[in-house]
Amino acid sequence: MASLSTTSLSFKAPSTRISQVLRKGSSFQSVTFGRFTSSTSKSLRLQISCAAKAETVQKVSDIVKEQLALTADTPLTAESKFTALGADSLDTVEIVMALEEKFNISVEESDAQNITTIQEAADLIEDLVQKKPAA
Amino acid sequence: MVSRSEVLSLCRAMLRAGRQYPHYNLREYTKRRTLDGFRMNKNLTDQSKVNEAYAEAKAQFVVLERSVKFHSLYPPKTKNIMEVKLQ
Numbered sequence: 001m002a003s004l005s006t007t008s009l010s011f012k013a014p015s016t017r018i019s020q021v022l023r024k025g026s027s028f029q030s031v032t033f034g035r036f037t038s039s040t041s042k043s044l045r046l047q048i049s050c051a052a053k054a055e056t057v058q059k060v061s062d063i064v065k066e067q068l069a070l071t072a073d074t075p076l077t078a079e080s081k082f083t084a085l086g087a088d089s090l091d092t093v094e095i096v097m098a099l100e101e102k103f104n105i106s107v108e109e110s111d112a113q114n115i116t117t118i119q120e121a122a123d124l125i126e127d128l129v130q131k132k133p134a135a
Numbered sequence: 136m137v138s139r140s141e142v143l144s145l146c147r148a149m150l151r152a153g154r155q156y157p158h159y160n161l162r163e164y165t166k167r168r169t170l171d172g173f174r175m176n177k178n179l180t181d182q183s184k185v186n187e188a189y190a191e192a193k194a195q196f197v198v199l200e201r202s203v204k205f206h207s208l209y210p211p212k213t214k215n216i217m218e219v220k221l222q
Contacts, residue, residue, distance in 0.1 A: 089143055090173055097150050109144060 057122045063102060064118060067095050078119040103129060136182065137189040146173050149196050155203050157210035159218050165199065
């Protein structure tokens with residue numbers, strides 16, 4: 001997994017629009033995040049553009065579970081929409097605030113309104129954590 | 136006419152402002168109270184009532200910002216017990 005992550009970093013250079021499209025496309029195909037270490041060359045190409053790490057997604061999921069008071073065995077995938085989990089827009093605001101605090105980032109107003117799934121939140125967090133100068 | 140996104144923006148702004156208090160109790164209270172306040176009125180349908188509630192929240196927001204500035208002048212001298220990590 002280590003070698004895959006380094007190659008993914010080197011590909012962040014291309015224009016953000018393209019990498020965003022690639023990211024969106026690959027988020028459906030790169031099957032869960034770290035548990036299945038698929039090592040075929042086909043998935044390698046897709047994972048290069050995959051933005052969110054497994055642990056980020058896990059942390060986001062934990063926060064979502066806590067905020068929405070979900071039981072431990074509710075099925076929670078990266079594609080789960082907040083509304084499907086029983087959150088209304090105020091809950092979403094609260095979740096985004098909690099994520100901001102946890103990861104020590106600042107989410108823009110426009111970005112915050114577009115977060116609907118766990119994967120999107122994780123991608124945005126990764127983005128912001130990288131852009132932030134290392135403390 | 137107050138839109139949904141304006142209401143959410145105000146909620147977010149208030150939560151952000153409340154985070155700046157150096158005092159644990161004020162931070163927690165602001166977070167709790169703003170969310171409770173917005174949740175209490177979330178099912179309003181009458182637009183005039185919505186506008187009224189929004190205006191009230193806006194006024195409170197102005198007070199909140201002023202209060203944060205003031206309380207930042209007098210930060211607590213010791214760390215609050217609730218902020219100390221359990222060992």
